[in-house]
Amino acid sequence: MDHALVSRMRELLPEMLADIEELVVCESPSADLAAVAASADVVSRVGEKRLGVAPERIVVAGRTHLRWAFGDGPSTVLVLGHHDTVWPLGSLATHPFTVVDGVMRGPGCFDMKAGVVMAMHAIAALPDRSGVTLLVTGDEEIGSPTSRDLIEEEARGRAAALVLEASADGGALKTERKGVSLYQVKVKGRAAHAGLEPERGVNATVELAHQVLAANGLADPALGTTVTPTVMSSGTTGNTVPAAGEFSVDVRAALVDEQLRVDAALHALAPVLPEAELEVVGVPNRPPLMASASSALFDHAAEVAAGLGLPPLTRVAVGGGSDGNFTAGVGTPTLDGLGAVGGGAHAAHEHVLVAELPGRAALVSALVAQLLDGGRSNSTNSPASDGAGRP
Template identity: 75%
Template sequence: MLADIETLVTCESPSADHDAVAVSAEVTAGVGAARTGVLPERIVVEGRSHLRWRFGEGPSRVLLLGHHDTVWPVGSLATHPFSVDCGVLRGPGCFDMKAGLAMAFHAIAALPDPSGVTLLVTGDEELGSPTSRALIEDEAAGRLAALVLEASGEGGALKTGRKGVSLYELHARGRAAHAGLEPERGVSATVELAHQVLAVTTLADPALGTSVTPTVLTAGTTSNTVPDHGRFTVDVRVAARAEQDRVDAALRALRPVLPGAALEVTGGPNRPPLEPAASAALFARAAAAAARLGLPEPAGTFVGGASDGNLTAGVGTPTLDGLGAVGGGAHADDEHVLVAELPGRTALLAALVAELLAEPDAAAGRSARRGSGTPTGERP
């Protein structure tokens, strides 16, 4: 497993670099095929490379989900080389989430019969999954479960909830005028935006886990001109779908304050929340499986960051996230994986998948695999 992680980590794959991600897809396909005995389908959407393994000829019942792109630019290995020292594995993207991919391959290989499993590995998750979202939602719809190989929470906790994300831009239009000669003729986009920033911040509700945060703000062109345009961005995080809808409606209801100003709101919900109800039954199964394996009882945690697990939960599929590596430092200089945790976590994943596959066929009959004419993979 360590050798496989090294192969994956030492192939750099920053999300925005199509060529690097394409090379990473080939490397990932090779590692996965060597472990599972099945070649994946290569799916390229708008230049971005995704991989899909389908095992067996029957309907897909369990979706394993991960990504092979990272936030680290090409050249990061020079400053953050792959290493394993004193039980700690390091390297760009090791925790988020290339170790999770290796775990998925080894868990599938450990199953007596992986028929009914689909493994989807996308190449644009760190960008918000712009080209893979439809693919993820289509693969998840109607499945018994989606198991997400994102890195664990603190101390190895499974991620039983994630906040939903909405992203907006508010554009203000005013009227330009000379700031010294006739400022009264102008309508300041900066002042309009100041009013709107204050209005936007009132939409937060910390008691419900809702944050509404104005972030980047720009306005005007020169220091002696009343600015006629400006904009700011807003990051919204919510724990519940109802809050996402409430904030969206409130933002779209904003109106300009200054006479003569105009206001436009663009953007909207990016990912629905992964609410705890979507993961409760799977978390209970994982806890029971850990007990049978003699592993520590897993903790559950609700986190503010989003993943593709938000998308699978959004189409109504029971979803458990954070099943990947234990460690820390995602996106940071101290990114690392605890080697001693890898075997147990992989065994837990395999046990959970096996239990789900053993469900009676009637429970899985909600949907047959979509795109039944697509090859299920070839033996290398």
């Protein structure tokens, strides 16, 4: 039998869908500061409607983040999400917001505007919100350059960080994430006419080829370490020895030692061609989220889910990074992937399974309540079904 909280969230499903639509139809590509600011306005308005108070607006380098902190004492639980997306302005024209046959579609609905709305409704259902902080950032999709310090500050010393990123396949929670490092390898050569005197040039494309192979060779599949050269550019015209070029490198590592090994090796790369110059720019962006950071929280969440009458929770390790890597990196127990169930993040088939929204929101609400209570109560004493605590 469904727990009363799940039933209450089902009653609130039309409100959730309306809130998600409001967020999705305000496009918010990470690189567009004006779009992110406009999206923050919408998130703020929806959050104030559901939580009864306006958030604190934190603008860093022109980028807007939002924080709701409840209670006068220190925060115990950090609930974390982001409102920026990878979708460029105009995507709604080709990928409009729709809900058809129980499937929601629209740019950013799965990653992760549905999760932001779920977090709001989950917190609104709490009988006592004291000790909860909801942080919604605006630059996660580009590596959180302006929000990392804020996230780490909010997470440090907390009992738990709950990340409302979209779930893995089948609704699995993400209990391990690889660390992420991003680099640019830049080569400077010397231009020359490719037909008249190519020997006078220093060919940046050839140097890049050597460096691509060197970087690619740093991977260690046995340890789960991937080193992937990605975007590359070089040269100006088809009859000129290229004078400059560069390529990007995406590194994923399950172990901190591996992340540091690859970082040192990339920065130690040296030119192969005489007179070529080489520069490597980049550092580890996100530390690994290790299983040890999430195992106890997952077990607790599984008990809560059972108490709510929800299907058994599953877990998975993934290669993608999130802001949960930062919270785990400062030593805070972290559970990720608590958001929407669906699929197709960053892709044309991005979608959310509408029927799963109430149960996931109820799970988050009950889990937060348990964590605030120090684990002394059981899930049957979770937030009341009458909407207590809602504005």
